Amino acid sequence: xxxxxxxxxxxxxxxxxxxxxxxxxxxxxxxxxxxxxxxxxxxxxxxxxxxxxxxxxxxxxxxxxxxxxxxxxxxxxxxxxxxxxxxxxxxxxxxxxxxxxxxxxxxx
Amino acid sequence: xxxxxxxxxxxxxxxxxxxxxxxxxxxxxxxxxxxxxxxxxxxxxxxxxxxxxxxxxxxxxxxxxxxxxxxxxxxxxxxxxxxxxxxxxxxxxxxxxxxxxxxxxxxxxxxxxxxxxxxxxxx
Numbered sequence: 381x382x383x384x385x386x387x388x389x390x391x392x393x394x395x396x397x398x399x400x401x402x403x404x405x406x407x408x409x410x411x412x413x414x415x416x417x418x419x420x421x422x423x424x425x426x427x428x429x430x431x432x433x434x435x436x437x438x439x440x441x442x443x444x445x446x447x448x449x450x451x452x453x454x455x456x457x458x459x460x461x462x463x464x465x466x467x468x469x470x471x472x473x474x475x476x477x478x479x480x481x482x483x484x485x486x487x488x
Numbered sequence: 489x490x491x492x493x494x495x496x497x498x499x500x501x502x503x504x505x506x507x508x509x510x511x512x513x514x515x516x517x518x519x520x521x522x523x524x525x526x527x528x529x530x531x532x533x534x535x536x537x538x539x540x541x542x543x544x545x546x547x548x549x550x551x552x553x554x555x556x557x558x559x560x561x562x563x564x565x566x567x568x569x570x571x572x573x574x575x576x577x578x579x580x581x582x583x584x585x586x587x588x589x590x591x592x593x594x595x596x597x598x599x600x601x602x603x604x605x606x607x608x609x610x611x
Contacts, residue, residue, distance in 0.1 A: 381551070381552060411593070411595055411597075413597045415535070417535075422584060422601040422602065422603055422604055423535065423584075423601055424601075425597070425598065425599045428597060428599070429593070429595075434599060466534065466535055468535075468537075468597065470595070470596070474594070474595070475548070475551060476550070476551050477537040477550070477596045478536075478537065479534050479535040479536065479537065480534070481534050482534045482535075
């Protein structure tokens with residue numbers, strides 16, 4: 381089955397930029413989505429179609445993609461940005477939709 | 489305002505069939521492109537997409553679980569039901585239902601989620 385690979389954890393100092401990566405062989409031809417999940421809460425969509433930001437999501441969150449690697453960038457990280465981040469995408473057949481293993485972001 | 493809420497048993501026995509209901513408001517499942525899906529998350533683990541049903545009844549399933557899953561909709565009640573057969577211990581998870589927006593991409597993504605319901609499989 382298709383897999384997306386994320387680093388298990390990322391740490392960043394408040395006000396600095398954090399980058400969370402997601403790799404997958406089908407990413408050159410498929411969209412990637414990013415979700416943020418705080419402890420005990422449901423996931424929230426923060427980036428869709430590689431780079432678009434839903435209404436209400438802070439501008440400090442942005443997405444990029446190059447080849448098989450997608451990146452979520454949090455510029456000027458704040459304590460409220462802590463939590464787990466998941467990338468989400470599909471294989472080239474657009475049938476097997478998967479989440480990455482998740483990245484725990486710590487702001488300290 | 490779009491809201492979704494999951495309901496169903498909190499405890500099921502191994503080999504039993506799990507039936508979960510998603511009751512939603514703030515959108516219509518009769519609108520072209522709209523869908524409702526199910527995603528689960530075992531305790532301390534990653535999210536896993538399970539199934540999605542579109543406004544026209546087209547149902548899609550996670551390939552590895554397709555034989556165990558059935559998703560249906562009742563547009564008159566604003567409900568979507570997920571059934572999963574032959575439950576086992578590894579199916580213990582929080583189950584979420586979520587809204588797929590009415591865009592033309594055909595992609596299975598979700599922009600609003602329910603709060604989730606924890607289902608434990610135990611004898």
